[in-house]
Each structure stands twice: as structure tokens, then as C-alpha cells.
Amino acid sequence: MTSMTVSHLSKTFKLNRKERLRAVDDVSFELRSGETTALVGESGSGKSTIARMLARLVTPTSGEILLETSNYRKDVQMVFQDPFASLNPAHTIGYHLRRPLEIHKTPGTAEELLERVNLPAAFAGRYPHELSGGQRQRVAIARALAPRPKVLLADEPVSMLDVSIRLEILNLIDRLKSEEDLAVLYVTHDLATARHFARDIMVMYRGQIVERGPADDVILTPGHPYTRLLAEAAPDPWAAHEGERPPRQERRNGPPLAGGCLFRNRCPYATDACAGDIPVYGEKHLVRCVLRASDRTAMERDGTPS
Numbered sequence: 001m002t003s004m005t006v007s008h009l010s011k012t013f014k015l016n017r018k019e020r021l022r023a024v025d026d027v028s029f030e031l032r033s034g035e036t037t038a039l040v041g042e043s044g045s046g047k048s049t050i051a052r053m054l055a056r057l058v059t060p061t062s063g064e065i066l067l068e069t070s071n072y073r074k075d076v077q078m079v080f081q082d083p084f085a086s087l088n089p090a091h092t093i094g095y096h097l098r099r100p101l102e103i104h105k106t107p108g109t110a111e112e113l114l115e116r117v118n119l120p121a122a123f124a125g126r127y128p129h130e131l132s133g134g135q136r137q138r139v140a141i142a143r144a145l146a147p148r149p150k151v152l153l154a155d156e157p158v159s160m161l162d163v164s165i166r167l168e169i170l171n172l173i174d175r176l177k178s179e180e181d182l183a184v185l186y187v188t189h190d191l192a193t194a195r196h197f198a199r200d201i202m203v204m205y206r207g208q209i210v211e212r213g214p215a216d217d218v219i220l221t222p223g224h225p226y227t228r229l230l231a232e233a234a235p236d237p238w239a240a241h242e243g244e245r246p247p248r249q250e251r252r253n254g255p256p257l258a259g260g261c262l263f264r265n266r267c268p269y270a271t272d273a274c275a276g277d278i279p280v281y282g283e284k285h286l287v288r289c290v291l292r293a294s295d296r297t298a299m300e301r302d303g304t305p306s
């Protein structure tokens with residue numbers, strides 16, 4: 001069942017008197033209960049801005065976010081990247097968990113919430129500094145679950161944690177998704193965990209969703225040259241291409257491209273057509289590109305025209 005429908009969502013930031021940055025550009029998708037949808041793309045592509053608009057922390061410039069239910073503040077919860085910044089050092093874990101129960105008038109106790117995330121009930125009396133990063137992230141997840149939300153937004157929930165415990169936390173979110181029938185948006189740089197935990201993957205490039213579809217299809221048979229670049233070089237898309245890594249500023253704002261495909265100045269298959277309107281092809285697996293994957297295979301076989 002659809003929990004949240006996002007239509008034509010855009011966000012333009014005003015950088016200074018003259019400059020504007022279109023961080024999110026006409027994005028539409030659905031989040032369904034009991035399913036994880038991954039949002040992947042390099043740094044600065046707009047992933048967090050989408051999550052923050054869905055959490056109502058950032059006001060959209062245009063577009064619509066429709067929720068099946070009516071109590072938005074209760075039904076949409078977010079887990080942030082930094083488990084050290086998200087808990088107040090002055091308050092106990094119990095306080096952090098009881099607050100949302102009180103605010104949203106949901107039944108339950110801090111101890112029950114701790115159990116749901118596999119932490120001992122005695123942690124309710126502890127302070128954040130007494131916990132490890134992984135334990136804090138479990139607390140942050142428990143706090144997000146306290147109001148019994150329908151939608152959980154997880155923005156890079158494990159990227160600041162020790163590699164050895166990342167899977168535990170992702171498995172926990174996955175189990176809770178099934179138990180609570182949550183619609184999960186998993187924002188990540190990491191294609192491998194996106195493929196493993198998500199049913200669908202959406203690939204963002206400079207504010208636009210350039211490809212989306214069932215996780216295996218997107219990763220194993222990427223349709224967009226950008227997805228292919230990400231998939232070949234995962235987890236860091238530039239790790240294997242260090243010499244070609246574009247400077248951060250260029251990646252973020254880039255040279256101005258009026259319309260057309262925003263990837264065309266980096267794309268090995270770019271043609272004049274890429275400056276025009278870009279069609280979307282596919283049904284379940286959608287790709288925003290003038291060339292189909294089969295055309296590119298033929299170009300590679302027969303030699304790319306110079």
C-alpha cells in the first residue's frame with residue numbers, strides 16, 4: 001500500500017543575491033508500506049534535501065508530498081546520519097524515549113522501545129556519552145519508532161558508524177520495517193547495501209532522478225551511464241578514477257547547463273540530442289536518457305563515434 005506520494009518536488013536554494021541552486025528538480029516517487037526504497041547518488045546530488053523536505057525540515061519550492069494518513073508529525077519520522085549529534089548529552093536515554101511517547105500520546109514505555117531495538121532496559125537510566133555509536137543509533141531508531149510512524153526516513157543511517165556494526169543496524173531497520181509495516185526511505189552512497197535492503201532503487205544526479213526500478217535491475221543492468229559509473233566503482237564512485245575525480249565545487253554546482261541532461265558533460269556517450277528534452281524510457285525500470293542501454297552496447301561494439 002502506498003504510504004507517501006511525492007509529486008514534482010523541487011527545491012531551489014538562494015545562495016546569494018544572484019545565484020540560485022536547484023538542489024532538487026522535479027522529483028516524483030512513492031514510498032510503500034513494508035518496503036524499503038533506496039535513494040543513491042554522489043555527494044551533493046540532493047538526497048538529503050529530499051529526505052529533509054519529506055521530514056518537513058526544509059520547505060519545498062514547489063511540488064507536493066501526500067501522506068495516506070493525516071497526522072504528519074507523528075507518522076513521518078527520521079533517523080539522522082550522526083548518532084553523536086542527535087541525542088542531547090544532558091538527558092538520559094529514557095528521557096529521549098519518553099518525550100515522543102508523551103508528545104504524541106502513544107502507549108508504551110522507554111524500556112519497551114529499548115527492547116525493540118535489542119538494547120537492555122537498564123539503558124533508560126544512562127546518558128548518551130555512556131553509549132557507543134551503534135548503541136546511540138539504536139536509541140535514535142527507538143525514538144523515531146516511539147510515535148508508531150508509517151514512514152521512516154533514514155538518511156545515511158550507518159555511514160558514521162564502524163564498518164563492523166553497519167550491517168547490524170541495517171538489519172535492525174529491515175526487521176522493524178517488516179514488523180511495523182513501515183515505508184522506509186534509505187538514503188545512501190552505498191550501492192551494495194541499497195541493493196541488499198531495498199526493493200527499489202532511485203538514482204539521483206544533480207537534483208534529478210535519472211534512473212529507478214527494482215534494485216537488482218538497476219544495479220545489474222543499469223540503463224543510465226551515470227548509474228553504470230556508480231555501479232562499476234562502488235562504493236566510492238571515484239575511487240577507481242582518482243585522476244578524473246571532478247573538483248567538489250564543480251560537482252556540486254557544475255558549469256551551467258541550460259536544460260537537457262545534466263550528466264552530458266561527463267558522459268562518454270553524449271550527443272547533441274542530450275542538450276534537448278530527455279525522454280524517459282522503460283516501465284518498471286525507468287531511465288532518463290536519450291540512448292537506450294542496447295544502443296550504447298552497439299556503440300561500444302562498433303566503436304564510439306568521435
Ligand SMILES: Nc1ncnc2c1ncn2[C@@H]1O[C@H](COP(=O)(O)OP(=O)(O)OP(=O)(O)O)[C@@H](O)[C@H]1O
Pocket residue numbers: 013014015021023041042043044045046047048049050252253
Ligand atoms: N540550506 C542550504 N543552502 C544552500 N545550499 C544548500 C543547502 N542545503 C543543501 N544545499 C546544497 O544543495 C545541494 C544538495 O545537497 P544535499 O545535502 O541534499 O546532497 P546529498 O546528495 O544529500 O549530499 P551528501 O551525501 O553529501 O549529504 C548541494 O549542492 C548543497 O550544497
